[in-house]
Amino acid sequence: MQVSARNALKGTVKNVVVGSVNTEVTVEIVPGVEVTAIITKSSAENLKLTEGKQVYAIVKSSDVMIAVD
Amino acid sequence: MQVSARNALKGTVKNVVVGSVNTEVTVEIVPGVEVTAIITKSSAENLKLTEGKQVYAIVKSSDVMIAVD
Amino acid sequence: MQVSARNALKGTVKNVVVGSVNTEVTVEIVPGVEVTAIITKSSAENLKLTEGKQVYAIVKSSDVMIAVD
Amino acid sequence: MQVSARNALKGTVKNVVVGSVNTEVTVEIVPGVEVTAIITKSSAENLKLTEGKQVYAIVKSSDVMIAVD
Amino acid sequence: MQVSARNALKGTVKNVVVGSVNTEVTVEIVPGVEVTAIITKSSAENLKLTEGKQVYAIVKSSDVMIAVD
Amino acid sequence: MQVSARNALKGTVKNVVVGSVNTEVTVEIVPGVEVTAIITKSSAENLKLTEGKQVYAIVKSSDVMIAVD
Numbered sequence: 297m298q299v300s301a302r303n304a305l306k307g308t309v310k311n312v313v314v315g316s317v318n319t320e321v322t323v324e325i326v327p328g329v330e331v332t333a334i335i336t337k338s339s340a341e342n343l344k345l346t347e348g349k350q351v352y353a354i355v356k357s358s359d360v361m362i363a364v365d
Numbered sequence: 366m367q368v369s370a371r372n373a374l375k376g377t378v379k380n381v382v383v384g385s386v387n388t389e390v391t392v393e394i395v396p397g398v399e400v401t402a403i404i405t406k407s408s409a410e411n412l413k414l415t416e417g418k419q420v421y422a423i424v425k426s427s428d429v430m431i432a433v434d
Numbered sequence: 435m436q437v438s439a440r441n442a443l444k445g446t447v448k449n450v451v452v453g454s455v456n457t458e459v460t461v462e463i464v465p466g467v468e469v470t471a472i473i474t475k476s477s478a479e480n481l482k483l484t485e486g487k488q489v490y491a492i493v494k495s496s497d498v499m500i501a502v503d
Numbered sequence: 504m505q506v507s508a509r510n511a512l513k514g515t516v517k518n519v520v521v522g523s524v525n526t527e528v529t530v531e532i533v534p535g536v537e538v539t540a541i542i543t544k545s546s547a548e549n550l551k552l553t554e555g556k557q558v559y560a561i562v563k564s565s566d567v568m569i570a571v572d
Numbered sequence: 573m574q575v576s577a578r579n580a581l582k583g584t585v586k587n588v589v590v591g592s593v594n595t596e597v598t599v600e601i602v603p604g605v606e607v608t609a610i611i612t613k614s615s616a617e618n619l620k621l622t623e624g625k626q627v628y629a630i631v632k633s634s635d636v637m638i639a640v641d
Numbered sequence: 642m643q644v645s646a647r648n649a650l651k652g653t654v655k656n657v658v659v660g661s662v663n664t665e666v667t668v669e670i671v672p673g674v675e676v677t678a679i680i681t682k683s684s685a686e687n688l689k690l691t692e693g694k695q696v697y698a699i700v701k702s703s704d705v706m707i708a709v710d
Contacts, residue, residue, distance in 0.1 A: 297435050297436070297437070297490070297570045297571070297572055298435070298480075298481060298570060298571050298572075299432070299435070299437060299492060299568055299569075299570040300471070300473040300474075300477035300478070300480075300481055300568045300569040300570065301430075301477070301568050302401040302474055302476070302477055303399075303400050303401060304432065305398060305400070313662060314662075315522065315523070315660065315661035315662030315663070316522035316523050316660070316661050316662075317520060317521075317522030317523075317525045317526065317527050317541065317662075318522070318525060318541070318662045318663060319662065320426070320662050320681060321431055323431070325394070325398060326395055326398065329374060329394060329395065329398070330372075331372050331374070331424070331429055332371040332372060332426040332429065332681070333426055333429035333430065333431050333438070334426045334427045334429070334496070334662065334663070334681065335429075335430065335431055335438040335494075336438075336440055336495055336527060336539070336541065338440070339431070339438035339439075339440055340431075340438070342436075342438075343431060343432075343433050343436060343438055345431065345433075349433070350433070350434070351431050351432065351433050352431070352432040352433070352435070353429050353430075353431060354429070354430040354431070354432050354437060354438075355400070355424050355428060355429055355430070356428070356473075356565075356566070356568055357389070357401040357402055357403045357474055358403045358472070358565045358566075358701075358703045359424060359425070359428035359701070359703075360400055360401065360402035360403070360404075360422050360423070360424055361370075361402065361404065361422075361423040361424070361644055361645045361646050361701055362390055362392070362402050362404055362408070362409075362412060362414065362420050362421070362422060362423070362644075362645040363368070363373065363412075363420065363421040363423050363642045363643060363644040363645065364412050364414075364418070364419070364420050364421070364642070364643050365419070365642055365643075366639045366640070366641055366642045366643070366644070366697070367639060367640050367641075367642070367687075367688060368637055368638075368639040368642070368644060368699060369637045369638040369639065369678070369680040369681075369684035369685070369687075369688055369699075370637050370684075371681055371683070371684055382455060383455075384453065384454035384455030384456070384591065384592070385453070385454050385455075385591035385592050386589060386590075386591030386592075386594045386595065386596050386610065387455045387456060387591070387594060387610070388455065389455050389474060401474070402645070403455065403456070403474065403703070404645040404701075405596060405608070405610065405645075405647055405702055407647070408645035408646075408647055409645070411643075411645075412643060412645055421642070423644060423645075425634075425635070425637055425680075426681055427494075427496045427634045427635075427679070428494070428496075430437055430438045430439050430494055431437075431438040432435045432436060432437040432438065433435070433436050434435055434436075437570070439568075440539040441537075441538050441539060442570065443536060443538070451593060452593075453591065453592035453593030453594070454591070454592050454593075456593045456594060457593065458564070458593050458612060459569055461569070463532070463536060464533055464536065467512060467532060467533065467536070468510075469510050469512070469562070469567055470509040470510060470564040470567065470612070471564055471567035471568065471569050472564045472565045472567070472593065472594070472612065473567075473568065473569055477569070478569075481569060481570075481571050483569065483571075487571070488571070488572070489569050489570065489571050490569070490570040490571070491567050491568075491569060492567070492568040492569070492570050493538070493562050493566060493567055493568070494566070495527070495539040495540055495541045496541045496632075496634045497562060497563070497566035497632070497634075498538055498539065498540035498541070498542075498560050498561070498562055499508075499540065499542065499560075499561040499562070499575055499576045499577050499632055500528055500530070500540050500542055500546070500547075500550060500552065500558050500559070500560060500561070500575075500576040501506070501511065501550075501558065501559040501561050501573045501574060501575040501576065502550050502552075502556070502557070502558050502559070502573070502574050503557070503573055503574075504573045504574070504575070504628070504708045504709070504710055505573070505618075505619060505708060505709050505710075506573070506575060506630060506706055506707075506708040507609070507611040507612075507615035507616070507618075507619055507630075507706045507707040507708065508615070508706050509612055509614070509615055522660065522661070523660035523661050524658060524659075524660030524661075524663045524664065524665050524679065525660070525663060525679070540576070541634070542576040542632075543576075543578055543633055543665060543677070543679065545578070546576035546577075546578055547576070549574075549576075550574060550576055559573070561575060561576075563611075563703075563704070563706055564612055565610070565703045565704075575708070577706075578677040579675075579676050579677060580708065581674060581676070596702070597707055599707070601670070601674060602671055602674065605650060605670060605671065605674070606648075607648050607650070607700070607705055608647040608648060608702040608705065609702055609705035609706065609707050610702045610703045610705070611705075611706065611707055615707070616707075619707060619708075619709050621707065621709075625709070626709070626710070627707050627708065627709050628707070628708040628709070629705050629706075629707060630705070630706040630707070630708050631676070631700050631704060631705055631706070632704070633665070633677040633678055633679045634679045635700060635701070635704035636676055636677065636678035636679070636680075636698050636699070636700055637646075637678065637680065637698075637699040637700070638666055638668070638678050638680055638684070638685075638688060638690065638696050638697070638698060638699070639644070639649065639696065639697040639699050640688050640690075640694070640695070640696050640697070641695070
């Protein structure tokens with residue numbers, strides 16, 4: 297499946313924190329660059345997300361903001 | 366200003382495409398890793414975004430999805 | 435690719451309106467049920483979206499609201 | 504109240520999972536087509552969401568992605 | 573219609589900028605407090621948004637971030 | 642840091658509800674106008690959010706909808 301979301305960052309799952317409805321997943325893109333996702337607990341289970349797994353962090357470009365110092 | 370968004374990826378503006386209401390901004394995080402943002406035209410103007418500028422791509426973690434091959 | 439987004443509604447492209455930066459895509463899920471997406475113009479081009487094409491409308495569950503009459 | 508969100512899919516609540524802050528609500532649009540929403544626990548309580556209730560799943564079109572096989 | 577989105581800020585339309593696909597709408601909540609929305613051009617037309625009109629700016633709470641100085 | 646998000650509403654934290662993964666934060670903008678945010682528990686901890694703290698509620702304009710009565 298090919299998705300219209302412009303941003304698909306390849307990485308490795310570093311950490312998974314399971315909540316009651318949601319799960320927090322931290323993905324290392326390259327050393328020092330991490331992306332954190334909140335997805336539903338059942339999605340995390342469906343995707344069998346565990347530390348070390350190769351994944352993509354997907355973000356729709358309309359959900360990205362830009363900041364400057 | 367410190368923002369609650371968990372993801373602030375430091376990078377360099379690579380490309381700016383100006384539309385009628387929105388502007389598309391591509392940020393290189395590291396060579397080979399780019400993030401594209403759609404922000405309002407006036408925000409892009411306020412931040413004086415031009416190629417080569419150091420910026421952060423900011424994403425709220427609830428807007429990140431995870432995909433696997 | 436398998437995505438964590440819980441909602442993947444199968445349908446057929448009914449209409450495509452191309453803007454300067456964004457493109458509006460209307461997908462018929464079943465007769466009488468349509469979903470409209472705003473995606474970047476370049477995503478729409480990459481996916482070669484034209485009327486009649488079989489697609490999925492993907493929505494992260496944290497982006498769905500509930501309303502009652 | 505009439506909302507600018509382009510997508511208002513009429514359906515029936517199939518399942519409600521209550522968490523500590525958020526609640527997951529599954530809505531059947533037509534048999535075989537379901538949409539899952541994560542809303543705050545207090546919103547779910549305000550709307551008195553229970554199985555069988557007629558509701559609308561509301562999605563802003565900028566939150567819809569398109570995928571192809 | 574009652575929506576699960578927790579934030580419905582009552583205000584007055586101050587400005588409407590029409591683009592090719594999207595429209596930017598600025599709403600004054602109270603003097604000095606404004607909220608800007610990007611909605612589809614056709615939604616803005618359906619709602620007949622013009623300066624001075626009484627409206628609500630609706631935001632899902634999962635789309636709100638918090639920042640501190 | 643200056644963020645592209647068009648909406649930065651200054652206010653005071655009125656209430657904080659801590660969940661297992663997420664935290665709900667209610668901010669009073671002016672008396673009678675409140676905004677509720679769902680952010681990650683760790684973000685809320687990083688920002689040391691407690692009642693009475695001066696904060697900004699930040700919303701990207703593409704996440705704002707408009708409704709009329």
